[in-house]
Amino acid sequence: MPAFLVNVIIENKPEIVDxxxxxxxxxxxxxxxxxxxxxxxxxxxxxxxxxxxxKALAEKTVMDLCNEFRIYNPLVSKVSVETLNA
Structure with missing residues (x-):
């Protein structure tokens, strides 16, 4: 099975002070x-x-984990995902 590096980038939404x-x-x-x-x-x-x-399944699995374990606060954060072959 292929391996992927999935980068999850979490930043404040534009309207939230940084x-x-x-x-x-x-x-x-x-x-x-x-x-x-x-x-x-x-x-x-x-x-x-x-x-x-x-790639799609790798991204979905990682995002499901992030949501399940509340890795970020969706009210104040925006999340982007980059996926690379490992």
């Missing part, structure tokens, strides 16, 4: 007045290595 991203922007980036960076959003990533029949 204090970590704001801190990085203000304290590290904006001190250099010449920068073109205007906004930073932080996120966390979980990397699952999973064996599955295909």
């Amino acid at each position: 204090p970590e991203g704001n801190t990085i922007l203000n304290d590290l980036i904006l001190k250099d007045k010449k920068t073109s960076v205007k906004k930073i959003r932080s996120a966390k990533m979980l990397r699952f290595q999973i064996e599955a029949k295909d």
Whole structure:
């Protein structure tokens, strides 16, 4: 059975304040007045290595686990998934 790396990226929804991203922007980036960076959003990533029949099943299994164990709060977080062959 093929193995996949499934990256689950969890970040605050755009309308939710991101204090970590704001801190990085203000304290590290904006001190250099010449920068073109205007906004930073932080996120966390979980990397699952999973064996599955295909990419779609690997993603579904991982998302089912994330939802079952409440890995993220759907009220404030948005989730994206990237899947690679292991």
